[in-house]
Amino acid sequence: MITDVRSERLIVISDLHLGNPFSHARERVIGFLRWAALNKFDIVINGDVFEIAQVSFGKIAKDVPEVLRALKLAIRSGCNIYYVIGNHDIVLENLLEDWGAFKMAPFLNVRSGSARIRIEHGHLYDPFFIKYPKLYEFCTWIAGFVLHLSPKYYKLWIAFERLKSRLRRRRERGIVGEHPHFYDAAHELLRRGFDSVVFGHTHHVGEVAIGQKGKYFNPGTWMFGTHYVEIISGIVKLKKWE
Amino acid sequence: MKLNDAKRFGHESIRTYNDKEVIFAEGEDSREMYIVQEGELFVSKRSGNNDVILATLKKGDFVGDMALLESQPRSATARAHGATTLLVLKPSGFLLKIRRDPTFAFEMLQHLSRRLRTTNERMLEAVQKSTSGDARERLKAIFESSEFGTVSDDLA
Numbered sequence: 415m416i417t418d419v420r421s422e423r424l425i426v427i428s429d430l431h432l433g434n435p436f437s438h439a440r441e442r443v444i445g446f447l448r449w450a451a452l453n454k455f456d457i458v459i460n461g462d463v464f465e466i467a468q469v470s471f472g473k474i475a476k477d478v479p480e481v482l483r484a485l486k487l488a489i490r491s492g493c494n495i496y497y498v499i500g501n502h503d504i505v506l507e508n509l510l511e512d513w514g515a516f517k518m519a520p521f522l523n524v525r526s527g528s529a530r531i532r533i534e535h536g537h538l539y540d541p542f543f544i545k546y547p548k549l550y551e552f553c554t555w556i557a558g559f560v561l562h563l564s565p566k567y568y569k570l571w572i573a574f575e576r577l578k579s580r581l582r583r584r585r586e587r588g589i590v591g592e593h594p595h596f597y598d599a600a601h602e603l604l605r606r607g608f609d610s611v612v613f614g615h616t617h618h619v620g621e622v623a624i625g626q627k628g629k630y631f632n633p634g635t636w637m638f639g640t641h642y643v644e645i646i647s648g649i650v651k652l653k654k655w656e
Numbered sequence: 657m658k659l660n661d662a663k664r665f666g667h668e669s670i671r672t673y674n675d676k677e678v679i680f681a682e683g684e685d686s687r688e689m690y691i692v693q694e695g696e697l698f699v700s701k702r703s704g705n706n707d708v709i710l711a712t713l714k715k716g717d718f719v720g721d722m723a724l725l726e727s728q729p730r731s732a733t734a735r736a737h738g739a740t741t742l743l744v745l746k747p748s749g750f751l752l753k754i755r756r757d758p759t760f761a762f763e764m765l766q767h768l769s770r771r772l773r774t775t776n777e778r779m780l781e782a783v784q785k786s787t788s789g790d791a792r793e794r795l796k797a798i799f800e801s802s803e804f805g806t807v808s809d810d811l812a
Contacts, residue, residue: 608716
């Protein structure tokens with residue numbers, strides 16, 4: 415299993431959740447992958463591509479083949495595709511590895527230019543997922559029924575998390591909406607000689623400076639957004655794909 | 657050498673070294689391990705009157721893990737190459753580190769596994785190349801006692 419890679423042109427997207435009734439990732443990601451392949455980027459899919467907890471089989475049957483086809487085309491045009499395993503992908507790990515198209519990784523240590531960048535899904539730093547895995551799974555499953563009633567509830571949940579974060583004045587320590595553990599984890603990694611850290615998992619988009627030189631990025635989710643992290647010769651930027 | 661213990665991360669400290677300054681010396685009894693934050697360092701071993709450079713470590717690389725894990729004297733010397741900043745972990749802080757950053761344990765295991773594979777390959781090569789029967793038998797015994805394999809008589 416690889417963890418160390420070098421790339422001078424790399425893009426990172428995260429949390430597509432294909433098959434989720436609320437996910438609009440397919441329409442956008444196909445065009446994005448075509449654009450990435452055309453511009454000779456290597457691609458990192460930073461976990462949770464497929465939905466396993468709140469799955470709609472009709473949607474998964476529609477979304478997955480088209481996205482996989484776009485990924486295959488990107489590979490044929492010479493892109494390396496790295497798949498960092500997220501908490502929704504753990505059960506699919508062997509299946510994805512056997513499929514043979516992706517380079518699977520638990521996390522990636524990327525060297526680009528003179529910079530070192532850590533790309534990781536980030537579920538290991540989610541206190542709810544780590545401390546109460548069964549309750550986490552149950553809550554995610556229950557939330558699936560709510561999403562079937564109306565996908566708008568998910569946006570309400572995200573807004574609630576952001577409000578909670580602002581009220582607790584956690585803005586100074588991390589991306590708005592995230593638990594401060596993610597910021598602390600990024601800080602811990604930066605102290606190990608990384609210049610930037612990229613997580614996914616939380617679905618909250620943002621970037622924050624840590625210490626004098628370090629930066630922490632999260633491109634959020636493609637369920638309802640189109641943010642990505644671009645790395646060109648060691649320079650890392652959070653961007654929105656239009 | 658300059659020491660800077662951060663309050664929030666009491667389990668680890670940051671040290672800066674000047675060019676050619678020794679971080680630890682072969683045979684020494686220190687127990688800390690080091691992660692390169694900035695700069696470079698050379699790891700060397702004494703061979704007769706010469707120092708043989710075994711590795712050049714760069715940002716993100718680590719050294720001293722064997723002494724930390726096994727409480728054995730240092731098997732090599734580490735020296736700063738230019739101004740170098742290191743993150744220093746003590747045995748007690750190491751567990752806290754991997755609790756906070758579990759991927760560090762994964763990277764360390766990967767590193768040790770790679771080292772073990774290289775050692776096995778070199779030892780097998782030495783068994784195959786050795787011409788004297790006595791030396792061959794000795795190497796074969798070492799290899800087999802290492803719990804990682806047996807050497808068939810055809811190979812030996």
